[in-house]
Each structure stands twice: as C-alpha cells, then as structure tokens.
Amino acid sequence: MNSPVGAPSSTSSSSSSYLFRPRPCLTYASRSCKFPLLLPQAVCTSQKMHRCSGYHVVASNHPNPLKSIVARCSLGWSGSEPLVCSQALNKNLLPVQALVTSTTQDVSEMPFIGEDKVGVLLLNLGGPETLEDVQPFLFNLFADPDIIRLPRLFRFLQKPLAQFVSTVRAPKSKEGYASIGGGSPLRRITDAQAEELRKSLWEKNVPAKVYVGMRYWHPFTEEAIEHIKRDGITKLVVLPLYPQFSISTSGSSLRLLESIFREDEYLVNMQHTVIPSWYQREGYIKAMANLIEKELKGFDRPDEVMMFFSAHGVPLAYVEEAGDPYKAEMEECVDLIMEELERRKITNAYTLAYQSRVGPVEWLKPYTDETIVELGKKGVKSLLAVPISFVSEHIETLEEIDVEYKELALKSGIEKWGRVPALGCEPTFISDLADAVIESLPYVGAMAVSNIEARQSLVPLGSVEELLAAYDSQRRELPSPVIVWEWGWTRSAETWNGRAAMLAVLLLLFLEVTTAYQHQFYLKDKIGDAFMAASHPSKSSSRLACKL
Numbered sequence: 001m002n003s004p005v006g007a008p009s010s011t012s013s014s015s016s017s018y019l020f021r022p023r024p025c026l027t028y029a030s031r032s033c034k035f036p037l038l039l040p041q042a043v044c045t046s047q048k049m050h051r052c053s054g055y056h057v058v059a060s061n062h063p064n065p066l067k068s069i070v071a072r073c074s075l076g077w078s079g080s081e082p083l084v085c086s087q088a089l090n091k092n093l094l095p096v097q098a099l100v101t102s103t104t105q106d107v108s109e110m111p112f113i114g115e116d117k118v119g120v121l122l123l124n125l126g127g128p129e130t131l132e133d134v135q136p137f138l139f140n141l142f143a144d145p146d147i148i149r150l151p152r153l154f155r156f157l158q159k160p161l162a163q164f165v166s167t168v169r170a171p172k173s174k175e176g177y178a179s180i181g182g183g184s185p186l187r188r189i190t191d192a193q194a195e196e197l198r199k200s201l202w203e204k205n206v207p208a209k210v211y212v213g214m215r216y217w218h219p220f221t222e223e224a225i226e227h228i229k230r231d232g233i234t235k236l237v238v239l240p241l242y243p244q245f246s247i248s249t250s251g252s253s254l255r256l257l258e259s260i261f262r263e264d265e266y267l268v269n270m271q272h273t274v275i276p277s278w279y280q281r282e283g284y285i286k287a288m289a290n291l292i293e294k295e296l297k298g299f300d301r302p303d304e305v306m307m308f309f310s311a312h313g314v315p316l317a318y319v320e321e322a323g324d325p326y327k328a329e330m331e332e333c334v335d336l337i338m339e340e341l342e343r344r345k346i347t348n349a350y351t352l353a354y355q356s357r358v359g360p361v362e363w364l365k366p367y368t369d370e371t372i373v374e375l376g377k378k379g380v381k382s383l384l385a386v387p388i389s390f391v392s393e394h395i396e397t398l399e400e401i402d403v404e405y406k407e408l409a410l411k412s413g414i415e416k417w418g419r420v421p422a423l424g425c426e427p428t429f430i431s432d433l434a435d436a437v438i439e440s441l442p443y444v445g446a447m448a449v450s451n452i453e454a455r456q457s458l459v460p461l462g463s464v465e466e467l468l469a470a471y472d473s474q475r476r477e478l479p480s481p482v483i484v485w486e487w488g489w490t491r492s493a494e495t496w497n498g499r500a501a502m503l504a505v506l507l508l509l510f511l512e513v514t515t516a517y518q519h520q521f522y523l524k525d526k527i528g529d530a531f532m533a534a535s536h537p538s539k540s541s542s543r544l545a546c547k548l
C-alpha cells in the first residue's frame with residue numbers, strides 16, 4: 001500500500017481513549033460466523049438485552065477498584081422484545097468478575113473479557129495543521145482515486161496529476177487556511193468528539209476505546225490501525241464522521257480501510273462492522289433541529305427567515321454516472337430535519353444548495369453562491385445558513401460560508417445573515433453516535449448487510465468488504481477524464497494505445513494549467529464571479545464554477 005505524503009514512519013497517538021470495560025450482556029458472533037442467520041437471531045440484540053435488566057449485579061467495595069464488579073444490562077435501550085436468545089446469551093454472558101466500573105483511563109490496567117476488546121474507529125478527512133502542510137495535504141487528497149477518478153488506463157497518471165493540481169491550488173488554499181488561523185481545526189475537533197464519544201459510551205456502560213483515522217492528514221488511518229493492532233482490539237466498529245455517504249468521503253476512507261485489512265493477517269481476522277451513514281437517526285436530526293431553532297431565535301422576525309441548507313458538493317457524474325447516493329441522502333436528511341422542525345411548529349421556507357466546487361466540471365446543483373444571489377434578487381431579506389454535510393467547523397464553514405457567502409449575501413440584498421454552528425461535541429449528537437455504536441455491536445463480525453433485520457435497522461451495517469462489494473457491483477465507470485474534464489474528447493480515448501493516452505492526458509494538463517492561470521488572473525474574486533454569473537446567466541457557468 002502506498003503511504004500518503006507526510007505519514008510518519010513511527011506512529012503517534014491517534015486514540016482518544018485508554019479505557020476498557022467489558023460490556024455486560026453483550027454477545028458477539030464468532031470469528032467463524034459465516035452466515036447472517038447467526039445474527040441477530042442467535043445473538044443478543046440491543047432490544048433483547050434491555051430485558052436483561054433484572055440481571056443487575058453489584059459487587060463492589062473490593063480494595064482494588066479494578067476488581068469492583070458491576071454487571072448491569074440497562075444499556076439504555078427501550079425495546080420491548082422478550083429475551084429469546086437465552087442459550088446464546090448464557091454461553092456468552094460475561095463472567096461477573098470481569099465487569100469493572102473503575103473510571104481509570106489506563107487501558108493497560110483494565111481487565112477485559114476473554115480476548116474481547118472493543119474499539120471504535122472514527123473516520124474523517126483530516127486537514128492541514130500549518131500552512132506548510134497545505135500542499136502535501138492537497139497532494140494526498142488529489143492522489144485519491146475516489147477524488148480524481150481516472151479510468152484504469154490513466155491510473156498511472158494519478159500521482160503526477162495530484163502533484164500538479166495540488167501545486168496549482170496550494171496558494172489559494174493557503175490563503176483560506178491563513179484566514180482561519182493558519183490551519184484546519186479538524187484534528188482538534190475530531191479528537192474532542194472522540195473523547196466525548198468515549199465518555200458517552202462509558203456512561204452507557206459500554207467501555208470501548210475510540211480511535212481517529214484521517215484520510216488525508218494526521219492522524220492517518222494507517223496510524224490509527226497501528227494503535228488498534230497494538231492495543232489488541234478484537235471487535236471494531238467503523239464510524240465515518242460524515243452523516244451522508246459519498247464515494248468521495250466515507251467511500252474513500254472505507255476503500256482505504258479495505259486495502260489495509262486485506263494486507264494484514266491480524267486485521268483480516270479482526271471482527272468489525274461499519275456504520276456507513278447515519279443522517280436518518282433521530283438523535284442527529286433532533287440535534288440539528290435544536291441548533292436551527294436556537295439560531296432562528298436570534299433573528300428579529302424568526303418566521304421570516306429563509307433556511308439555507310448548504311451541503312458540500314460533489315461532481316455531478318458521481319451521482320449520475322457512478323451511483324453515489326450522496327444527493328438522495330442529503331435531500332432525505334433535509335426533509336427529515338424540516339419534518340422535525342414542523343413538529344415544533346417551525347414552518348419557515350427553506351432551500352438546499354451545494355458549495356465548495358473544485359475544478360472545471362459540473363457539480364451538484366444548485367450552487368450555493370448562485371442561489372444566494374437569486375434569493376437576494378427575489379427579495380429574501382433574512383437568511384440562515386445551515387451547513388449540513390459535515391459535523392465539525394472547518395475551512396468551508398469558517399471561511400467560505402462565514403466570510404465569502406455572507407459577503408455575497410449582503411451584496412445581493414440580503415440584510416440579516418446567520419449561520420448554524422456545526423454539531424461539534426453537542427451532547428445530543430454525541431449521545432446519539434454512542435447509541436449508533438451500541439446498536440451496531442451485535443452485528444460485529446456478522447455479514448449484516450445481507451441480513452434482513454440489519455437492513456431494516458436504523459443503523460445500516462455491514463463489513464467494509466461487503467459494503468464496497470455491494471457498491472462496486474452497481475458501480476459504473478465514470479467517463480474518460482477527457483469527458484470528466486469537459487474538453488470534448490470522446491470515450492474512444494480509452495481504447496487508444498498507451499502512447500496516445502499519455503498524449504491526451506498531457507494535453508489535458510496543459511489545458512488545466514491554462515485554465516487555472518486564467519482563473520487566477522481574471523477570476524480572482526469568487527464573489528464577483530458568482531454575482532456576475534447570476535446577473536449574466538448567458539455567461540458560461542462552468543467557467544465560473546471553477547475554483548482552481
């Protein structure tokens with residue numbers, strides 16, 4: 001496997017928790033579990049476990065706090081199904097002596113049950129911590145075949161292309177990161193979320209260690225995996241920190257994880273499950289509605305405020321040609337939040353648009369900047385921006401929304417501007433993530449995707465391999481890059497011999513650089529661009545869509 005640029009040779013700590021406490025009443029599928037029928041029927045599901053609440057053993061006062069014993073099954077579920085898995089449950093019940101309530105955070109001192117150690121791996125994008133990190137961070141991002149998708153024939157050009165595009169883009173990106181304090185806050189926030197998640201799991205009697213694995217910067221996913229191995233984790237819940245699934249985000253991280261798992265004997269045998277998206281969870285929806293409700297109250301006339309959901313975009317071809325569920329999930333997510341708000345008698349007008357496009361291809365529409373201008377023209381006076389695709393503050397909330405779009409809105413006639421903060425460590429949200437992890441535990445090691453009960457679950461589950469296999473089975477190749485990059489070549493390029501392909505891509509590089517410099521010199525002010533695009537729709541919008 002290729003290491004990303006900037007990856008350390010030795011590992012640094014990427015875990016946020018050093019706490020291990022066995023989980024009462026939890027049973028798992030065995031490593032040899034090959035068929036879904038072992039789950040959840042034979043395994044104690046969350047609902048069934050709730051019924052264990054009669055089993056509440058407390059045996060404390062041991063001089064060694066680590067030997068204090070508390071076994072309880074009141075894990076916070078509200079299911080009403082009877083406990084039907086007594087055989088499996090009894091077989092797998094934790095020995096009472098093994099259950100510990102000490103709050104010490106030193107994992108080395110914490111006993112655990114048999115070989116079972118539970119870990120949660122949070123996957124995220126990562127961001128440059130200093131301005132020097134920006135170009136290598138961008139290189140890692142553009143070297144990702146799920147970000148710049150080249151047909152197989154052109155794959156050998158992925159890295160040279162990444163080098164080129166990252167170098168061209170770095171000055172503009174650096175400006176952005178400089179304006180938000182010289183680096184991305186993503187690592188700090190994700191670490192804090194991991195720590196809060198760990199605490200929440202602890203409070204729900206589920207001791208697990210929580211790790212952070214970033215896709216493009218420290219702590220890299222590879223580093224997190226090293227920690228997971230070193231800690232001897234045997235059961236792993238993989239939780240991408242993106243509410244909605246996209247090929248370019250969760251998909252990319254899972255693909256990397258799959259390749260790491262495939263190459264490592266320890267990991268191949270480690271049981272795991274994945275929660276690929278969780279935007280539909282009640283706790284998340286409620287947490288978002290809480291934030292929106294609170295922010296609306298800051299306006300003089302809350303009911304006149306237009307709610308503006310702004311999601312990070314993806315190239316249109318991802319959705320239309322590669323089958324990315326991102327757009328559908330995003331729309332459903334907004335609907336669910338609006339339904340929740342309606343239940344609270346908040347019935348404001350709202351709209352959804354897509355921001356942060358990169359490169360000269362068409363991205364999901366409507367574009368945020370153009371929509372803001374249009375709303376201004378239509379006489380909208382108050383706008384509340386709701387970032388919807390990401391749960392941390394980052395460059396695109398702190399700079400793009402708070403500075404660029406706000407300025408654009410005020411220029412466009414909007415008088416009152418507000419922005420909903422990212423969820424960060426909001427307690428309802430963190431508690432819901434913890435519940436998602438807990439609900440997924442019975443599926444660890446199971447082939448849950450093909451399991452009816454799992455499919456109906458609010459937590460979609462499955463192993464990395466299964467998820468990717470399911471996705472790949474429906475996946476269609478994107479058109480050749482000449483079409484992706486819209487320069488009018490034909491698909492038959494794919495049948496050319498290597499030399500001709502090389503020539504075509506070199507030509508693309510040339511055009512790319514020409515376009516990039518054109519934009520640097522003539523289209524520097526993105527606000528002005530968007531304003532122009534809206535006021536002169538006859539001008540090419542694809543040119544204005546280009547951030548490079």
Ligand SMILES: C=CC1=C(C)c2cc3[nH]c(cc4nc(cc5[nH]c(cc1n2)c(C)c5CCC(=O)O)C(CCC(=O)O)=C4C)c(C)c3C=C
Pocket residue numbers: 125126127128138141146147148169172173184185186242246248249312313314315358389390393394395396
């Ligand atoms: C759901 C969220 C995101 C999607 C979808 C996504 C797709 C996507 N992004 C790029 C290119 C860039 N993204 C950059 C930063 C960035 N992207 C996201 C989230 C999603 N990206 C976040 C949270 C961040 C910020 C991280 C931080 O440092 O705070 C950047 C770098 C910043 C910049 O130069 O603008 C690029 C470039 C593509 C091409 C893409 C889909 C194909």
Ligand SMILES: [Fe+2]
Pocket residue numbers: 312
């Ligand atoms: Fe991005």
